[in-house]
Amino acid sequence: MEEKVQQITAWLQDKVKEAHVDGLLVGVSGGIDSAVVANLIKKAFPERSLGVIMPCKSQSEDQEHARLVVEACDLPALTVDLTETHNVMFKNIQTQLEAAGQLNEDQLKLADANLRARLRMSTLYTIATNHKYLVVGTDNAAEWYTGYFTKFGDGGVDLVPLANLTKGEVREMAEYLGVPNEVIHKQPSAGLWEGQTDENEMGTSYAMIDRHLKGEEIPEEDRKIIEAMHKRSAHKRQLPPAPPQ
């Protein structure tokens, strides 16, 4: 882990130099992935890194955990509450759809959730522009492979330092970096709706995805779910297609 942390830290420093920017920032949710990235950007740029905490109807426990994370690694942090912004924007869109007779109730929860992720992205880029920093993403190999992120939301970032680490390796790195225990041991959740956990929504577990990524045998049912997610999300890992010339 020591070597991996050093490699990623050096890579972050190279990327900032190449981009001629001044530093790095990350959205800190109170979950393990952003906790690890918070520690890595602080190591890479002790004086030029920032955490942004963006509650959006979030559970207060998550906010507490986010604070614990930034305090434990001494990362300066800003809090931007997006609850009101989200309410106003989502209600406005919903009203127009309703008036036009086009509202699809079945998609409401997902649309609401993805808007939160995209408001966070917009907030991070606004702050990044202000500071001349890059936006650092938190997707790990399991999320990247399955496309378990919002396109142009939490997937809309400049660098993805954990993209080659399985969820298990992220956990190991979190332990090595001294991420608070309560953050390491809670259920992974995107916090997109009440009671949501990643594993409930996906219908498989990070342990299974990790094993599949390492080339190990897993039950056929899990393999099918994972491969279907991978195929369905191919567009998220590519640039938007344009017609041939």
Ligand SMILES: Nc1ncnc2c1ncn2[C@@H]1O[C@H](COP(=O)(O)OP(=O)(O)OC[C@H]2O[C@@H]([n+]3cccc(C(=O)O)c3)[C@H](O)[C@@H]2O)[C@@H](O)[C@H]1O
């Ligand atoms: N073939 C294709 N070619 C080009 N574009 C295509 C496309 N198929 C869909 N699209 C576009 O992509 C959109 C669907 O993708 P997207 O908007 O991402 O939405 P979608 O993949 O449906 O939902 C996002 C998923 O990521 C999860 N998530 C989100 C945020 C954070 C986390 C977390 O772990 O923290 C997890 C969330 O719970 C949900 O399951 C469609 O609305 C359409 O615009």
Ligand SMILES: Nc1ncnc2c1ncn2[C@@H]1O[C@H](COP(=O)(O)OP(=O)(O)OP(=O)(O)O)[C@@H](O)[C@H]1O
């Ligand atoms: N309330 C929030 N404040 C700031 N950033 C957030 C918030 N919610 C989500 N994010 C950003 O979106 C990313 C994606 O969320 P995701 O749930 O995958 O990661 P995590 O919360 O760090 O870890 P876990 O998967 O274990 O919950 C977060 O890592 C973080 O960068």
Ligand SMILES: [Mg+2]
């Ligand atoms: Mg989370």
